Amino acid sequence: MQEIGLIVYPDFQVLGLSMCAAFELANAIAGREVYRVSLLSDGGGLVRTSAGFAVDTQPLLTRSFDTLIVMGDNHATSISAQLVAYLGRCAPASRRFGSICTGAFALAEAGLLDGRRATTHWCHARDFQRSYPRIKVEEDRIFINDGKIWTSAGMSACVDLALALVEQDLGSDVARQVSRQLVVYHRRAGGQSQFSVMLELQPRTDRIQAALAYAKENLKAELSVNDLAEVAHLSPRQFSRVFQAETGQSPAKAIENLRVESARLMMESGGHLIDSVAMITGFGDRERMRRAFIRAYGQPPQVIQRASRA
Incomplete structure (x- = not known):
């Protein structure tokens, strides 16, 4: 079974949680618990979403996760020093880690994207590049996989990222079945433009x-x-x-x-x-x-x- 840790913080973009449905459906289609998803935050407990309601979370833990994903928000808010330290310490031990939307700022602050290709929401991409010149920012991409690191654009791109992870683990047929259950087109290619x-x-x-x-x-x-x-x-x-x-x-x-x-x-x-x-x-x-x-x-x-x- 693969442990997936989704890292959230106050006012994170609630749409990011929709990627959990892809993992849930993958479990149902596989007929076994392939994925177990945990919500993590600095201190644990209730964390407010961008929509105003709160979700329950576990505190950042030293135990390892197969996959760690940092959620994004609408404004690229400051990342806590505790979260940056946690990422620098624990993310490299995961089989893969990444971000949704402005969560890439947290990975960058931890030095995990230096010399790597990465993307984020198009409206924050220029600021992202200016703030972290050692990263090769590709602002017009749905998601990017560079080694064990996965970064995605904002909003609904989290579903494309989740489907890509499912495809990597369980194959294209399962990913296609999950996309049908979600009533979305089979996942957009990572290189596809954020614009339409x-x-x-x-x-x-x-x-x-x-x-x-x-x-x-x-x-x-x-x-x-x-x-x-x-x-x-x-x-x-x-x-x-x-x-x-x-x-x-x-x-x-x-x-x-x-x-x-x-x-x-x-x-x-x-x-x-x-x-x-x-x-x-x-x-x-x-x-x-x-x-x-x-x-x-x-x-x-x-x-x-x-x-x-x-």
């Missing part, structure tokens, strides 16, 4: 949302304004006007961004030739995709693919 074109567009009406959802599922198709307008039950002229008003982009630009994002994810996941990616994502040929990548990222797809492989 769909989130950036944020259309207000169901009609434009339906058109975008259709486009995302049919990137290989032509996806003309007439096609999307038909899905939205609007005339092409009315559709273009409403789409621009709601998203701040033309339909053509939004479709290009969706294709670029999908192509990038395919290349980062590995195993895809650039010509194949261009066809699958609707660019049609690699030159058209190259021009779109340069507009979006300032780099051709080959550079991003090589960086991902490295």
